[in-house]
Amino acid sequence: MSDNWQPLIAESEFPEDGKLAARLAGWYVLIGRGEDGFHAVNDRCTHQASLLSSGRIRRGAIMCPLHGARFELATGRCLGGAYKDLRQFPVRIEAGMIEVEVPDSPPGMDEIPVSV
Ligand code: FES
Numbered sequence: 001m002s003d004n005w006q007p008l009i010a011e012s013e014f015p016e017d018g019k020l021a022a023r024l025a026g027w028y029v030l031i032g033r034g035e036d037g038f039h040a041v042n043d044r045c046t047h048q049a050s051l052l053s054s055g056r057i058r059r060g061a062i063m064c065p066l067h068g069a070r071f072e073l074a075t076g077r078c079l080g081g082a083y084k085d086l087r088q089f090p091v092r093i094e095a096g097m098i099e100v101e102v103p104d105s106p107p108g109m110d111e112i113p114v115s116v
Pocket of ligand 1: 048064068096
């Protein structure tokens with residue numbers, strides 16, 4: 001990481017359903033709110049590159065809407081281990097604003113979801 005913090009949204013305005021998709025410096029980012037705070041992962045399933053953000057979050061994991069793989073938001077880990085883990089991005093709160101740190105370089109083709 002390279003100190004490329006991107007402001008996202010005020011913490012007080014975060015959606016009630018506990019997730020938000022955003023495009024930050026070219027990256028597709030899914031931010032989820034868990035019991036222990038906010039977590040950000042690449043919004044791309046590691047199975048067949050579907051957008052994850054239209055999936056449901058249950059018990060701290062996002063479920064891929066295409067084939068049902070589940071990824072733990074706090075770690076990016078694929079539950080069950082069938083697919084690679086998700087890339088994670090650091091999250092911080094600065095003066096009430098949620099910020100996400102993304103790499104300086106834009107995502108490669110293998111990190112961009114297919115349905116966008
Ligand atoms: S594309 Fe996500 S489980 Fe297949």
